[in-house]
Structures are given as structure tokens and as C-alpha cells.
Amino acid sequence: MTARFAEVLVPLGIDQPYSYAVPDGLAVAVGDLVHVPLGPRTVTGVVWSLGATPRFANPAKLRKIDGRVEVEGFRPELMNFIEWVAGYTVAPRGAVLRMALRLNENLGPPRPRAGIRRAGPEPARMTAQRARVLAALEGGLSYGKSDLAREVGVSVAVIEGLVDEGTLEAVELAPEVPAARPDPDHPALALSATQAEAAASLAAAASRGGFATFLLDGVTGSGKTEVYFEAVAAALRRGRQVLLLLPEIALTTAFLERFVKRFGVRPAEWHSEVPPRRRERTWRGLAAGDTQVVAGARSALFLPFRDLGLIVVDEEHDASYKQEDGVAYNARDMAVVRARLAEVPIVLASATPSIESEVNARRGRYRRLALPSRVGGAALPEITAIDMTRQGPERGRWIAPSLVAAIEATIARQEQALLFLNRRGYAPLTLCRACGHRLRCPSCDAWLVEHRFRRRLVCHHCGYSMPRPTACPHCQAAESFVAVGPGVERLAEEAQARFPDARLSILSSDLVVGVERLRAEITAIERGEVDLVIGTQLIAKGHHFPRLTLAGIVDGDLGLAHGDPRAAERTFQLLHQVVGRAGRESGHGSGLIQTYQPKHPVMTALIAGDRELFYDTEIAARERAGLPPFGRLATLLVAAADAAAAEAYARTVAAAAPSRDGVRVLGPAEAPIAVLRGRHRVRLLVRAARAVNVSDYVREWLAKVPPPRSNVTLAVDVDPQSF
Ligand code: ADP
Numbered sequence: 001m002t003a004r005f006a007e008v009l010v011p012l013g014i015d016q017p018y019s020y021a022v023p024d025g026l027a028v029a030v031g032d033l034v035h036v037p038l039g040p041r042t043v044t045g046v047v048w049s050l051g052a053t054p055r056f057a058n059p060a061k062l063r064k065i066d067g068r069v070e071v072e073g074f075r076p077e078l079m080n081f082i083e084w085v086a087g088y089t090v091a092p093r094g095a096v097l098r099m100a101l102r103l104n105e106n107l108g109p110p111r112p113r114a115g116i117r118r119a120g121p122e123p124a125r126m127t128a129q130r131a132r133v134l135a136a137l138e139g140g141l142s143y144g145k146s147d148l149a150r151e152v153g154v155s156v157a158v159i160e161g162l163v164d165e166g167t168l169e170a171v172e173l174a175p176e177v178p179a180a181r182p183d184p185d186h187p188a189l190a191l192s193a194t195q196a197e198a199a200a201s202l203a204a205a206a207s208r209g210g211f212a213t214f215l216l217d218g219v220t221g222s223g224k225t226e227v228y229f230e231a232v233a234a235a236l237r238r239g240r241q242v243l244l245l246l247p248e249i250a251l252t253t254a255f256l257e258r259f260v261k262r263f264g265v266r267p268a269e270w271h272s273e274v275p276p277r278r279r280e281r282t283w284r285g286l287a288a289g290d291t292q293v294v295a296g297a298r299s300a301l302f303l304p305f306r307d308l309g310l311i312v313v314d315e316e317h318d319a320s321y322k323q324e325d326g327v328a329y330n331a332r333d334m335a336v337v338r339a340r341l342a343e344v345p346i347v348l349a350s351a352t353p354s355i356e357s358e359v360n361a362r363r364g365r366y367r368r369l370a371l372p373s374r375v376g377g378a379a380l381p382e383i384t385a386i387d388m389t390r391q392g393p394e395r396g397r398w399i400a401p402s403l404v405a406a407i408e409a410t411i412a413r414q415e416q417a418l419l420f421l422n423r424r425g426y427a428p429l430t431l432c433r434a435c436g437h438r439l440r441c442p443s444c445d446a447w448l449v450e451h452r453f454r455r456r457l458v459c460h461h462c463g464y465s466m467p468r469p470t471a472c473p474h475c476q477a478a479e480s481f482v483a484v485g486p487g488v489e490r491l492a493e494e495a496q497a498r499f500p501d502a503r504l505s506i507l508s509s510d511l512v513v514g515v516e517r518l519r520a521e522i523t524a525i526e527r528g529e530v531d532l533v534i535g536t537q538l539i540a541k542g543h544h545f546p547r548l549t550l551a552g553i554v555d556g557d558l559g560l561a562h563g564d565p566r567a568a569e570r571t572f573q574l575l576h577q578v579v580g581r582a583g584r585e586s587g588h589g590s591g592l593i594q595t596y597q598p599k600h601p602v603m604t605a606l607i608a609g610d611r612e613l614f615y616d617t618e619i620a621a622r623e624r625a626g627l628p629p630f631g632r633l634a635t636l637l638v639a640a641a642d643a644a645a646a647e648a649y650a651r652t653v654a655a656a657a658p659s660r661d662g663v664r665v666l667g668p669a670e671a672p673i674a675v676l677r678g679r680h681r682v683r684l685l686v687r688a689a690r691a692v693n694v695s696d697y698v699r700e701w702l703a704k705v706p707p708p709r710s711n712v713t714l715a716v717d718v719d720p721q722s723f
């Protein structure tokens with residue numbers, strides 16, 4: 001019997017599916033993608049359920065489904081996941097569906113298109129650009145011409161030249177042309193005994209299938225990647241697909257190269273830099289089961305795998321896994337949920353696990369696999385604090401004498417040093433010498449940050465920028481502005497003056513524009529073509545710089561200044577990662593941390609090299625305060641252009657809060673950034689006991705709140721990152 005009516009969920013901010021009639025002769029199944037009319041438009045939705053009666057009374061008035069999209073439908077596993085995420089984050093189901101369909105507005109039929117692949121011998125004349133093109137096509141991959149050109153940063157003419165010479169050939173690239181498959185039996189590195197033991201546990205779980213969570217807890221440089229690659233291999237041998245989540249995936253060329261070394265081909269990539277057509281190919285390839293492995297940013301979590309077999313979340317503690325706009329979710333936590341619903345194992349890897357994961361491992365809920373030492377026995381870096389209250393640099397300088405000396409010695413040994421300052425721009429504050437006026441963003445509650453390289457003052461919250469004024473807008477004094485405090489550009493200026501012969505590389509997202517340039521810069525560092533690397537957190541993550549032996553942290557206290565209860569955890573993780581860049585290959589790395597608070601628990605744990613000390617202290621503090629994971633939190637954020645409107649609505653929302661044992665609602669109060677993009681922000685904080693289901697509580701609450709006036713918004717964040 002064919003169903004007559006379908007409930008179709010559409011990718012809009014709507015929770016309920018809409019009812020449609022199924023036209024005669026159209027066979028649809030639950031999970032199918034369909035085109036449906038919606039008002040004047042046609043949208044792509046997913047058949048959420050089928051039935052003999054529609055939800056609405058009058059079947060005669062129902063509109064009809066336009067047609068089925070020629071693509072594999074959603075599996076129940078993905079539909080359940082969408083339901084679960086919507087329930088947990090208190091978001092409309094349609095908004096979560098949008099993340100799973102976000103490849104283009106309307107998924108059309110497959111289109112054949114022109115592509116390029118390797119056909120003949122190396123060209124007679126090899127250039128760096130040509131080499132990049134050929135490297136991308138290694139392993140029999142084929143690409144669209146312009147996708148390829150964009151990916152490797154060459155003009156289409158370079159590719160056409162290679163076609164003319166017969167090195168490449170043009171092919172008809174049907175979307176179903178299967179890409180070369182990762183080969184689990186490609187020769188692998190010989191693992192150390194500890195690595196092999198951890199790898200065997202993971203591989204066994206991936207071969208067996210079934211849900212299990214592993215915390216792959218290995219010090220920096222312990223070879224975690226090679227270990228979880230064995231789980232990937234085991235899943236591939238069973239013919240199952242693998243999802244690898246990585247922070248800053250766009251930058252991790254080194255990761256992609258290692259994947260190629262282990263499996264012979266690149267994984268499919270999924271992040272905002274991937275051109276739409278390649279994304280579409282990956283999306284379809286995963287749905288059809290042709291694509292085996294995808295390495296992606298958090299949004300890859302919503303991809304339509306046909307037969308998911310394993311999830312890996314690398315650097316699981318990373319804050320970039322949290323999405324705050326739209327559906328507020330933490331991809332690490334939701335990945336565990338997806339693994340559970342798909343009944344597959346999941347590996348969370350980190351050298352500095354999140355407090356949540358550490359507690360889960362201590363309670364035995366996650367299985368810990370420890371890699372306590374570095375590959376090849378290299379020692380962990382020796383960490384020392386430079387007490388800035390005693391031996392700070394002279395005024396207007398930011399690098400203390402002992403750090404200067406250490407950098408000089410490192411460069412003299414022909415090794416690499418790193419200077420870390422987690423602050424973009426030249427100076428965080430610009431003020432008028434004559435009247436003290438400070439330049440602030442016209443639409444945010446924030447100072448403007450001078451970016452000398454771009455010759456502008458920039459708001460780091462909304463992106464507003466203006467040229468540096470020649471006269472003070474307040475007192476009209478001419479040329480009176482002074483830069484206060486250091487940003488990474490100012491630090492580079494000082495480094496240039498102090499180490500005039502050193503080859504510097506300055507890595508900050510606004511100095512090195514474009515993924516390709518950034519990748520090139522990172523490669524230069526890896527090759528040792530740089531003596532001193534200066535950077536923001538861009539350089540802290542995951543990189544392996546073989547010649548780097550010294551990591552100097554310019555402002556160790558920077559992250560501690562926030563009132564945020566997660567400040568200690570974040571600072572510990574970040575500084576640990578930064579110093580972990582040192583000595584990964586040479587075996588003699590050192591870290592120097594400039595700090596005004598050398599007795600702070602974060603500093604003492606780092607200096608003692610005693611990670612457990614930090615976790616014990618921090619976990620005890622969270623438990624005492626009833627903070628996550630010992631209690632639950634949610635925020636309700638009201639925003640409006642008019643401060644009074646925001647406050648009034650926040651009071652209305654607060655008044656509707658249900659009273660419940662174990663739940664306290666705090667506020668309304670100004671949000672930490674009280675004004676953002678011209679909107680005033682007022683916040684309510686829910687603090688609940690662990691046993692309370694905060695999502696249900698918030699949903700119940702919202703049901704009693706009158707909808708906001710237009711121009712006033714209300715956003716929910718369950719498990720907020722900062723609170
Ligand atoms: P982590 O992620 O734990 O910091 P990586 O996985 O990046 O460490 O490994 C550090 C370096 O050691 C990488 O260059 C990697 O290729 C290398 N490596 C890992 N395992 C081995 C091994 N068994 N033999 C040789 N080199 C290895």
C-alpha cells in the first residue's frame with residue numbers, strides 16, 4: 001500500500017513538519033528528500049513520517065509533493081539525531097535539519113561536469129605551481145578544473161598547460177565517479193608498544209561496532225593520530241564510513257599529508273573553505289556510501305552517512321567545537337550522542353581533555369587510553385615562569401630579558417623559537433594622550449584594536465573598522481593617540497628590532513589572509529626556513545614543527561583575566577598546547593611563561609608538569625561551586641537595539657520562569673558583552689542540579705513566555721561556554 005500523506009520537515013526555523021499529499025504514482029519513503037511547495041517557493045525537505053491521514057483536517061486542501069530528489073534518503077539514525085539535537089538545544093527541528101542540508105538551497109539532480117585527472121608522465125618543465133596541481137591529483141583523484149585551481153591556488157591556465165602537454169587529461173566527471181578509496185592496508189608506521197596497545201583497543205572496538213566512548217589521552221607529541229588511524233583502518237576494513245572532526249581543519253595540511261601517507265589518498269574535506277560543488281559531491285558521496293572518510297569542522301557532524309562506523313574528535317577540548325549562533329550546540333558532546341544513536345565507537349583525543357571528559361573518564365564512563373610519553377622518547381618541555389613583578393622588560397617593551405636571552409641562544413643553535421601572544425592587532429587600546437579619550441566601537445561595548453598592518457582600528461566583536469584618526473574626536477588634539485599594551489603585531493615589531501638577523505614568521509589570522517598563504521607559511525616553518533615564529537592561537541593547535549625547541553609565552557595571564565569560570569581550564573589547555581610545540585623531535589624543549597601570577601594554580605601545575613594537580617584542583621572547585629559537569633547551566637539571551645526594550649522583555653521572560661526544585665534562575669543582568677553590533681544584550685542564567693533536565697525545563701518555560709515584539713530576540717544556549 002502506498003502512503004497517501006506525508007509529513008515533511010523543511011529546513012526553516014519551524015519545529016513541526018508540514019503535511020502534504022503524495023501524488024499518485026510517486027513512491028516516497030520516510031527519510032526521502034523531496035521538493036515541496038511552501039508559500040510561493042519550492043523547498044527541499046525530508047519526509048519525516050507517512051500515513052493514511054494527514055495531521056490537518058481537510059485533505060482536499062493539502063498541497064502535493066512536487067517530486068523526489070534523486071539522492072539517497074536520510075537514515076533513521078540521522079533523523080533520530082536531528083530530533084535529539086533539537087530536543088537538547090531547545091531549537092526547532094527545522095533549524096537542525098538545515099545544518100544537515102546545508103550544501104545548497106535546492107538539491108538538484110546530479111549533473112555531469114568536466115573534470116581533470118592525471119594521464120601522463122611528469123611535465124618536462126616542473127614548477128612549484130605545477131607540483132601542487134599534481135600533488136592534489138595523486139591517488140587517481142579527479143577534480144573540476146576551477147575547484148582544483150582554487151584549492152591549490154593556481155590559475156586555470158596552469159592546469160590547461162598541463163592538459164596541453166598530456167600530463168593531465170580532461171574527463172567527464174559524473175558525480176557518481178567513485179573517488180579513490182582510502183586503503184586500510186597501505187604500509188603504516190611501526191607503532192611503539194604503548195601506541196600499539198591503545199591502537200589495538202580502538203581497532204577492536206571499531207571492528208566489533210557498538211557504542212563505546214574512548215578518551216585517547218596522550219601528551220603532546222605522543223602520536224595520537226597514528227593511534228586513531230588504526231581505528232579508522234579497522235572501520236574501513238568492515239566497509240564502514242568514518243567521521244573525523246578536527247578544529248581549524250582548513251589549516252591542517254600536515255594532517256591531510258599524514259592521512260595520505262597512511263591511507264594512500266586524501267579524505268574528503270568538509271569546512272567553509274571547501275567550494276560548494278565539492279561539498280555537494282562529498283555530501284552525495286557519503287549518502288551513497290561511495291565516500292569513506294570525511295575530515296571536517298563541527299558542521300560535518302550533520303552529514304548523511306550511509307553506514308557510519310566510527311567517529312573521532314581530535315583536540316576534543318577545543319572551544320571551536322561550540323557553535324553559538326543559531327542552534328547553540330557543542331559538536332564534541334553531540335558527536336557522542338550521534339555515536340550512541342548510530343551504535344558506533346567514538347574516540348575523543350586530547351593532551352588536555354576538557355574537564356567534562358576528564359570527569360567522565362575518572363568515573364569510568366569513558367574508557368581512557370593513556371599515551372604518557374612522546375614518540376621516540378623525547379622529553380616533555382621544561383617549563384619555567386618568568387615572574388614579571390620582579391624581572392619585567394623596560395617600559396614599552398614586552399619581552400623580558402631572560403626570554404630575549406633564551407631566544408638568542410636558540411637561534412644561535414640553529415633551532416626555532418616561538419613567541420606566543422593571544423591577541424591580534426598592534427595594540428588592544430588606543431587612547432588620547434591629551435584628554436584620556438579611548439576609542440571604542442560605535443556599536444559594541446568594546447575598545448577598538450589598532451591593526452597597524454591594515455592601517456585601521458578594528459572591533460574584534462563585529463568587525464567594524466575605521467582609519468586611525470589624526471585628531472582626537474573628543475578634545476581635537478592633533479596626533480595625540482598612543483597605543484596601549486601589546487598585540488602580536490607590536491610584539492613582532494619588538495622582535496624585529498631585537499633579533500635583526502632572524503627570519504621571522506608572523507602568524508595571525510588577519511595578517512596571513514587566505515588558507516593557501518597560511519598553509520604555505522606553516523610549511524615554511526615545518527621546513528625550518530624560519531627562526532622565530534610569532535603568533536596567536538593559530539599556531540597553538542596541532543602543528544608539528546620539528547626544529548622548534550623554545551616556546552615563549554608573552555602574557556600567560558591574559559586568559560585568566562576574564563570572570564568566566566572556565567578561564568582557568570581554557571588558559572591551562574592553551575598554554576599547555578603552546579609549550580607542547582617545543583622539543584617534539586629534538587627531545588630538549590623548553591617553555592618560558594611570562595606571568596604576574598606565578599603562584600596561580602594554572603601556573604604552578606604547568607611549571608611542575610603536573611597535569612593531575614591541575615585537574616584535581618579544578619574539578620574540586622567546580623564540584624564545590626556546583627558548576628558543570630556537577631551542575632547544569634543554560635542561558636536565555638534577550639537582545640534588542642533599544643536597551644529599555646531588551647530589559648523590559650527580559651523581565652517578562654524572568655517573570656514566567658517556572659519554579660522547580662534544584663533550579664535557580666539568576667538575572668536578568670547585562671551579558672558579558674553588553675552591547676554587540678548595536679544590540680543591547682540582557683541575560684538570564686539557569687543553574688540547575690545535575691539531575692534536572694534543563695532542556696525540558698527551558699522548553700516548559702518558553703511555552704509560557706509571550707513572543708517578543710519584532711526586533712527583540714530571545715536565544716537559548718544549553719551548556720553555554722562562558723557564563
Ligand atoms: P600528538 O597528536 O599526540 O601530539 P602526533 O600524532 O602529531 O602526536 O605525532 C607526533 C609526530 O610523531 C608526528 O610527526 C608523527 O608522524 C610521529 N609519529 C607518531 N607515531 C610514530 C611512530 N610510531 N614512529 C615514528 N613516528 C611517529
Ligand code: ZN
Binds near residue numbers: 442443444463
Ligand atoms: Zn563592534
